Structure formats: structure tokens, C-alpha cells
Amino acid sequence: MNLLIYKTQPELLEDLAEYIIKIANKAIDEQDCFNFVLTGGNSPKALYEMLATTYKDKIDWTKVYFFFGDERNVMPSHESYNGLMAKKAILDPLNIAEDHIFYIDTTLAPEKAAIEYTKAITKHFGGADLVFDLILLGMGDDAHTASLFPGTTILNNKNVELDSVFVEKLSTWRISFTAPLINKAKNVAFLVFGESKAQAVKQVIESPKKNTQLYPAQLINPIDGGVTWFLDDAAASLLDN
Numbered sequence: 001m002n003l004l005i006y007k008t009q010p011e012l013l014e015d016l017a018e019y020i021i022k023i024a025n026k027a028i029d030e031q032d033c034f035n036f037v038l039t040g041g042n043s044p045k046a047l048y049e050m051l052a053t054t055y056k057d058k059i060d061w062t063k064v065y066f067f068f069g070d071e072r073n074v075m076p077s078h079e080s081y082n083g084l085m086a087k088k089a090i091l092d093p094l095n096i097a098e099d100h101i102f103y104i105d106t107t108l109a110p111e112k113a114a115i116e117y118t119k120a121i122t123k124h125f126g127g128a129d130l131v132f133d134l135i136l137l138g139m140g141d142d143a144h145t146a147s148l149f150p151g152t153t154i155l156n157n158k159n160v161e162l163d164s165v166f167v168e169k170l171s172t173w174r175i176s177f178t179a180p181l182i183n184k185a186k187n188v189a190f191l192v193f194g195e196s197k198a199q200a201v202k203q204v205i206e207s208p209k210k211n212t213q214l215y216p217a218q219l220i221n222p223i224d225g226g227v228t229w230f231l232d233d234a235a236a237s238l239l240d241n
């Protein structure tokens with residue numbers, strides 16, 4: 001695990017953008033495309049905007065395929081739809097072609113949406129292993145990541161696929177990558193900032209004993225790649241070192 005801690009959010013975002021650019025260009029050199037999984041929530045918006053402006057000439061965006069690690073079960077026009085934020089912040093500004101964007105289809109029932117998305121990514125990878133070049137993740141102050149929420153059924157799903165999950169505390173369905181699918185990625189990066197995440201960061205990273213039911217982000221442990229945590233001082237404030 002690689003732990004990177006920054007004094008300010010702009011410093012963190014600049015470094016994370018450079019990290020993404022490096023992985024993207026390596027993937028494009030080696031395989032002529034970059035399979036990039038976006039995270040939702042509020043944290044990544046400024047990063048996406050930076051990539052689409054300051055860093056827009058650093059990647060050949062026509063070679064990038066965009067995916068979503070999880071989705072809220074709302075219509076695509078709803079302000080909470082993770083895809084809508086990404087569309088506004090990065091996909092539209094960079095004029096990404098429709099066939100390079102894999103939105104999760106929430107006009108379908110959650111279970112069906114998960115099945116269809118798994119089919120779509122399987123087709124994209126042409127029957128090969130579902131190994132993404134980079135999966136970006138956020139983390140909630142309850143230590144959920146993607147839509148792997150504490151105590152939910154999806155935490156026990158051992159399949160490399162998407163799954164639908166009912167999140168009791170939010171009284172809502174979500175559609176999400178399972179932990180085994182995330183763990184197949186070549187690179188996984190957490191983007192976490194703010195004081196409200198400090199306790200969860202400490203539990204996930206420093207708990208002497210793992211408790212993945214309580215702290216689902218502990219399930220993220222890529223098989224071949226590495227996991228890098230991009231934290232600001234506030235989110236890292238309770239860490240021992």
C-alpha cells in the first residue's frame with residue numbers, strides 16, 4: 001500500500017492528476033487504450049474538471065474508455081446520478097465519444113442493470129479477464145467504497161461482476177463493482193479528503209484486525225497491482241504516523 005498525504009487539496013489533486021496521466025499514457029503505449037473507472041460522490045469533481053482543462057493535452061482522450069465503479073439507483077437526469085456529474089465535469093468538456101462511455105443503465109431494475117453492465121464490460125474486454133487499468137475510488141465516512149456499504153450482502157459476493165445491493169440505512173438500491181472485480185485492476189487509487197473521513201481512514205488503514213463487514217474499504221487489496229491512497233492532512237489527521 002502506498003500512502004500519500006498532502007497539506008492542501010490542490011496539491012493532492014495535482015499529484016493525482018499526474019499519477020492518472022502516467023498510467024493512462026503507459027496503457028495507451030502498450031495496448032492502444034486506457035480503461036479508466038471513475039468514482040462518484042462529491043470528492044472527484046474538481047479532479048475531473050482539472051483533467052478536462054489544465055491537463056487536457058496530456059492524454060490522447062480518444063483512446064480512453066470510461067466506466068463507473070458504482071451508481072445510485074436514480075434516473076440518469078437526477079443530480080445524484082454519478083454519471084451526470086462526470087458527464088458535466090469531464091466527459092462533455094472533452095467531447096468523449098458516446099461509445100467510449102459505459103454508463104450504468106438505471107432505467108433498468110437494479111439487478112438487471114448490474115447484469116447488463118457486467119455483460120457490456122465482458123464484451124468490451126472481448127472475453128478476456130476484466131482487468132481495468134485504473135479504478136478510482138472514494139470512501140464515505142462509514143468506510144464504504146464504491147457501493148460496498150457496511151453490513152450489506154454485496155460484501156460476501158465473491159464473483160468478478162457488478163451486483164445490485166439494497167442499502168438499508170439509505171433505504172435505497174445501488175449498483176456496484178464487487179470487491180473481487182475491483183481487486184483485479186492493475187491500479188487502484190483512493191481519493192479521500194476532509195476531517196469527516198479521518199476516523200474511517202484510521203480504522204481502514206490501521207485497525208490491528210480486519211473487519212470488512214464494518215469497514216468495507218478493507219476489502220480492497222488488488223491481486224497484481226497496487227493500491228495508492230491520496231489523502232489530505234485532515235483525512236490523515238488520526239493516523240499514528
Ligand SMILES: O=C1O[C@H](COP(=O)(O)O)[C@@H](O)[C@H](O)[C@H]1O
Nearest residue numbers: 039040041042043138139140146
Ligand atoms: O455514494 C458514494 O459515496 C462515495 C464517497 O463519496 P464522497 O461524496 O464522500 O466523495 C463514492 O466513492 C461513491 O462512488 C458514491 O456512489
